[in-house]
Amino acid sequence: MEFVNGKALELLGYAEQEMKGMRFVDCFEHKARTRVEATLGREGPVVTLEEVEGRRGDGSVIPVEVSIGTLRLAGGRKRLVTLHDIRFLKRQEAELRQARDRLEERVEERTRDLVATNRRLVREIDEHRGTELALRQTQDELIQAAKMAALGQMSTGISHELNQPLAAIRSYADNARALIGKQRLEDADWNLEQIAGLTQRMAQISAQLKVFSRKTSGKLVAVALTPVMETMEKILAPQIREAGAEVIVDLPGVECYVCADMVKLEQVMVNLVGNALHAVEGQALRRITVTAEAEGETARVMIHDTGAGIAPQYLEAVFDPFFTTKEEGRGLGLGLSISRRIVEGMNGTLSAENDVDGGAVFLLTLPVCAAPPEGG
Known part of the structure; x- marks a missing residue:
């Protein structure tokens, strides 16, 4: 060199x-x-x-x-x-390789996470679809159960669930058996009379259930309001008499048809008027007025009671599940919530307001339907 x-x-x-x-x-x-x-x-x-x-x-x-x-x-x-x-270049290359390796590890890890998340989402979607299907399949059964619960609450003299009288019957039966063993026949007979009274009350519940618990078709058809109101009055007749209340039904002179499921609409009316009966308890004037009118393509049904009305802060809350102002044992607070869901399922609305002259007004709207052909 x-x-x-x-x-x-x-x-x-x-x-x-x-x-x-x-x-x-x-x-x-x-x-x-x-x-x-x-x-x-x-x-x-x-x-x-x-x-x-x-x-x-x-x-x-x-x-x-x-x-x-x-x-x-x-x-x-x-x-x-x-x-x-090229030492600096080699260091940069080494750092770049390390960064690339870390990136690949992160990508691989993230990919695994995404795959796991995707699988979980697929499972959740499948479960959600299954739940939706199950809900659709059981909707009618749940409505039937709600009907029976409502009728149980409205039965004459009954303010407890079915399991409460059943428990009382069991207790009276045990007492009667013990008293008979002790030859206290008069006391045993009194227990048997209580059992008879309880079974009679349960029989009344069953009789009303048979009238009202028939299966819904699930289809929206032209439903006349008059027979719906007649069914409601028939089912609630014992409660109306016991409450000493007056129920006035004022329908248009010309039959009004709405697009609805008749069985479900009957359930809603029984629930709304049944609630109104509770609202007028203890009032000097115990009157419930049911009116209906058709305006264009919408039918309006109003249930007006002479009760104390609804506290303003509760006008919307009354439709929440499990909301109730009734005393314990007189309802689960599901009736109005279920009624609103039923009405909305029939493309209608259900709301509450207070009348300026006193009492509460429940307003039900449904689409008007053309009358079915005669003989149809």
Whole structure:
């Protein structure tokens, strides 16, 4: 080597005189020397070895890029070798590989999470669809159950659930058995009379259930309001008599037909008027007025009672599930919630307001339907 500049000396860690006395290939690791020697002996344009392991004076190894070209001078040909320190580049490459590896790990981890989430969502969607199907399949059964619960609450003299009289019957039966064993027949007979009274009350519930618990068709058809009101009055007749109330039904002179499910509409009317009967309890005037009118494509049915009305803050809350202002044992607070859902399912509305002259008014709207053909 005839000339070595300061940058090369600094890069390789040799003194100038020391390096001039060396062979050029000695500046590289043994396994790299063959490549360097082959390139030095090659004629032609500049040749670049992109990555070669150079050996520094202290024995450490560094990566360098070697460019070898030929200079034609007056004194002959000379080799011009340029060394580029690529340690920084290699560090960047290493950091880039690490970042890429971390990214791939993250992507893989995220992909696993996404796959797991996707599977969970698929399961949840399937479960949701299954739940929706089950809800649709059991909707009529739930409505039937709601009917029976409502009728149980409205039965003459009954303000408890069916399990309460059943429990009382069991208690009276146990008492009667014990009293008969002690020959206290008069006391036993009294217990049996209580059982008879309770079973009679339950029989009344069953009789009303048979009238009202027939299955719904689920279809919206033209339903006349008159027979709906007649059914409501028939079912509630015992409660109306017991409450000493007056129920006035005022329908248009021309029959009004609404698009509805007759059984469901009967349930709604029984529930609304039944609630009104509770509202007028203890009032000097116990009157419930049911009116109906058709305005264009909408029919309006109003149930107006002479009760104390509804506290303003509860006018919407009364339709919430399990909301009730009745004393314990007189209802679960589901009647109005179910009634609103039924009415909305028939493309109608159900709301409550207070009359300026006193009492509450429940307003039911339903689409008007054309009268069915005669004989249809």
